[in-house]
Amino acid sequence: MKTALITGSTSGIGWSLAQEFAKAGYNIVLNGFENDTPIAELCRSLEEHGAKVLYLDADMRQVHQITAMMDKAAQYFGTIDVLINNAGIQYVAAVQDFPPEKWQEILDINLSSAFHTTRLAIPMMQQAGWGRIINIASAHGLVASPYKSAYVAAKHGLLGLTKTVALEVAEANITCNALCPGYVKTPLVEAQIPATARERGIPESEVISEVMLKNQPTKAFVASQDIAALALYLCSDYAGSITGTSLNIDGGWCAQ
Ligand code: NAD
DSSP states (O other), X not given: OOEEEETTOSSHHHHHHXXXXXXXXXXXXXXXXXXXXXXXXXXXXXXXXXXXXXXXXXXXXXHHHHHHHHHHHHHHXXXXXXXXXXXXXXXXXXXXXXXXXXXXXXXXXXXXXHHHHHHHHHHHHHHHTOEEEEEEOOGGGTSOOTTOHHHHHXXXXXXXXXXXXXXXXXXXXXXXXXXXXXXOOSHHHHHHHHHHHHHHTOOHHHIIIIIITTTOTTOSOOOHHHHHHHHHHHTSGGGTTOOSOEEEESTTGGGO
16 A cells, blocks of 8 residues: 655645545545644544554644654655645735745745655655655746735745756656645635735625636636545556646636
8 A cells, every 4th residue: 555645634635635545545644733623533534444544743844843754654654655745824915014934934834844855755765666746836836916925935936846856856756746726715715815805905705706716717616626636646657757747726727
């Protein structure tokens, strides 16, 4: 059985990734903070699909915790076959008001943590002769929106990291790609609704129709299960030649 380590997998897109990979026969390393559902319950529901599950509470802001997570996962499962860098946070403010500590936190979680997990996973993947690295970027890795300077900068950076890693490991049967979702209705997005309403001086109801889905031509949120299905495809034998690229799953947003 292959093992998938998914950062930030206790909620939202990461949780869908954990569920779909468990259903597809992977063992799962679950990571992230506890939310409404207790961690033990999340683990149990993955185990019902036959997966072995290891929960590690490493904080993606802390390099030593990331290192310990990678070591523990490798000790427990022998190796990490699939690494999905998904943990991410958002903060919305005009650039001149953007708190420097929030800038740093977003860069640490949304970008630097992927550098650390990747550099630690590659030797294991090289030894196994196979590996898949998938970075959950965003449409904001390709285009900008106002008030999201740190997020947009981190996600653009993540695409640069994706391309560079892909080139370095191309001959080792390891691929590295980024997925660029549009808006997905997860706790991360729900939290942005009041903040965006405040920043733009509009009612919360208008944030969904006039800000979030305005540029998403389908006028519908992306389903997190669809992102997980695309990630599973990248792990299939058919996807060995797909590397160093970013795949949009954004309802047509970036076609404009
Ligand atoms: P979410 O808030 O539902 O989940 C985020 C996860 O990251 C949670 O499990 C949380 O515990 C974990 N996390 C947060 N800080 C952490 C830290 N310091 N260390 C470890 N784990 C941490 O968010 P989501 O919407 O599912 O977002 C997941 C990823 O998808 C993010 O990288 C986000 O940028 C990206 N994304 C989301 C959307 C969207 O519309 N929701 C769109 C494009 C990209």
